[in-house]
Amino acid sequence: MTERDDKTLAGEYVLGLLEGSAKLEAERRLASDVAFAREVEGWRVRFAAFDDAAEPHAAGDELWRKIEAGMPAASARPKASPSAWTLFWNNLAALRATALGASLAALLLAVGLGFAIRAASQQPMMVAVLLDGNRAGAVVHAFADGRVVLVPIASINVPPGRALEVWTLPSRERGPVSVGLMNQARTLPLSLKDLPPPGPDQLFEITLEPATGSPTGRPTGPVLFKGNTALTL
Amino acid sequence: MLATEYQLSPMTASRPDNATEAQVAAALIRCASGDRAALRVIYDVEASRMVGVARRILRRQDLAEEAVQDTFMRVWRAAATFDREKGAARSWIYAILRNCALSILRDEGRFTSDEDAAEQAAPMTENALASLPEASALRRCLERLDPARRSVVVLSYVHGLSHGEMAGKLGVPLGTVKSWVRRSLTSLQECMG
Numbered sequence: 001m002t003e004r005d006d007k008t009l010a011g012e013y014v015l016g017l018l019e020g021s022a023k024l025e026a027e028r029r030l031a032s033d034v035a036f037a038r039e040v041e042g043w044r045v046r047f048a049a050f051d052d053a054a055e056p057h058a059a060g061d062e063l064w065r066k067i068e069a070g071m072p073a074a075s076a077r078p079k080a081s082p083s084a085w086t087l088f089w090n091n092l093a094a095l096r097a098t099a100l101g102a103s104l105a106a107l108l109l110a111v112g113l114g115f116a117i118r119a120a121s122q123q124p125m126m127v128a129v130l131l132d133g134n135r136a137g138a139v140v141h142a143f144a145d146g147r148v149v150l151v152p153i154a155s156i157n158v159p160p161g162r163a164l165e166v167w168t169l170p171s172r173e174r175g176p177v178s179v180g181l182m183n184q185a186r187t188l189p190l191s192l193k194d195l196p197p198p199g200p201d202q203l204f205e206i207t208l209e210p211a212t213g214s215p216t217g218r219p220t221g222p223v224l225f226k227g228n229t230a231l232t233l
Numbered sequence: 234m235l236a237t238e239y240q241l242s243p244m245t246a247s248r249p250d251n252a253t254e255a256q257v258a259a260a261l262i263r264c265a266s267g268d269r270a271a272l273r274v275i276y277d278v279e280a281s282r283m284v285g286v287a288r289r290i291l292r293r294q295d296l297a298e299e300a301v302q303d304t305f306m307r308v309w310r311a312a313a314t315f316d317r318e319k320g321a322a323r324s325w326i327y328a329i330l331r332n333c334a335l336s337i338l339r340d341e342g343r344f345t346s347d348e349d350a351a352e353q354a355a356p357m358t359e360n361a362l363a364s365l366p367e368a369s370a371l372r373r374c375l376e377r378l379d380p381a382r383r384s385v386v387v388l389s390y391v392h393g394l395s396h397g398e399m400a401g402k403l404g405v406p407l408g409t410v411k412s413w414v415r416r417s418l419t420s421l422q423e424c425m426g
Contacts, residue, residue: 011418014328015389016335017396041320044328046425047390049371051327052249053364054285063284063298064276067305071269123314144311145332193336 010039014047024189027147127232128204130225137225138206140190142198152185156206156224163211167219169203170195176205181213202229248366249323253278258322264312272309275326280305283330289361290334290393300334307333331393338393354402358384361391374424382417385410 012018013026029036124141131137138152150166158164166180166188179190192198205226207219214220257278263271280301287297307329315325362383365372375383381403388394388402396414400407 007422008415008418012414015386016331016393017389017414037319041324044320044324046371046421048324048327049365049369050361050391051286054282054289056281057284057288057294059280059284059298059301063280063302066302070302070306071309125310144307144314145329
């Protein structure tokens with residue numbers, strides 16, 4: 001792709017004109033491709049004058065109260081980082097209590113990955129390590145801007161004519177929802193646009209399904225890996 | 234609407250400048266350490282303008298406030314991921330706002346855009362253009378574009394229209410809209426640097 005194409009693509013992304021897979025791809029590159037991220041920021045700055053010129057519409061204390069009321073863990077949220085540990089360990093306790101086989105080693109891996117990713121580029125808000133017993137197969141990263149990406153960290157055998165399908169459980173009432181399908185293990189942007197952003201302790205799993213995905217819309221094949229989200233530090 | 238009873242503070246009514254950016258960036262960094270008062274600082278400085286930006290996309294005050302509420306939740310949760318090296322604090326916040334507003338807009342079945350469809354492209358474009366300061370590079374460079382090509386930039390950024398909605402409003406094929414967008418972006422980039 002030429003430099004000019006990238007500039008235009010970044011512009012279309014900032015205008016809000018990319019849809020579907022083109023949008024997901026742009027978001028993936030925004031997180032991983034420094035040159036592309038720079039193009040995006042360039043367009044945001046160029047168009048910022050429009051936002052600055054918007055006619056203000058008073059936002060009162062009512063709206064602020066709603067924001068305050070919805071702040072997750074806000075009252076328990078610490079001022080300084082030491083008690084962020086408390087928050088994390090609370091989540092850890094909840095996560096372990098789900099008896100999904102999340103071993104301490106895997107959780108330490110999640111913490112380690114959280115640090116590694118922060119150092120590398122954009123830090124995800126949530127991480128889920130998907131396990132098969134004690135073997136970690138993939139990591140799900142949920143970013144603040146709504147992107148959720150699955151990254152395999154072990155090779156996964158996919159027999160011919162079969163595919164890996166990724167599921168999440170946004171709520172027990174709703175049941176498992178398919179968020180991605182691939183014929184081999186690779187980094188995959190997950191499609192959660194019709195779902196609320198993942199919360200802490202939300203289940204993700206990978207099942208083996210027919211090549212075109214589960215025929216029923218629910219997992220039908222064996223569960224290969226599964227794990228729950230935890231807040232990153 | 235409840236919120237219209239409140240008076241604008243001078244801060245929210247004035248155009249943001251470098252000091253506004255510095256203030257918001259500092260508050261965002263404090264948010265990352267869990268300081269709720271810092272989020273309130275951002276609210277006091279930006280919320281009314283954010284409602285204005287969201288209203289141009291969503292038209293309704295209640296939906297605009299919902300977008301702003303979603304944005305503040307995300308800003309609070311994600312403050313630690315903000316990286317000053319990579320971009321400005323305000324452009325980061327407004328990018329989140331635009332994402333939230335566009336999600337609400339495109340959320341099928343929740344929103345009818347009859348009003349949007351009926352409004353003419355030309356006055357929508359010209360009003361948005363006229364709101365820009367005369368000295369702004371964006372305004373100067375948009376004014377150099379042919380009116381139809383100018384409108385696709387304004388209608389998508391300011392009003393959140395999709396390619397298809399613009400094709401309908403402008404009465405041209407989808408492919409034409411797409412090529413106008415690309416050429417306008419190229420011209421703008423050359424003009425604004």
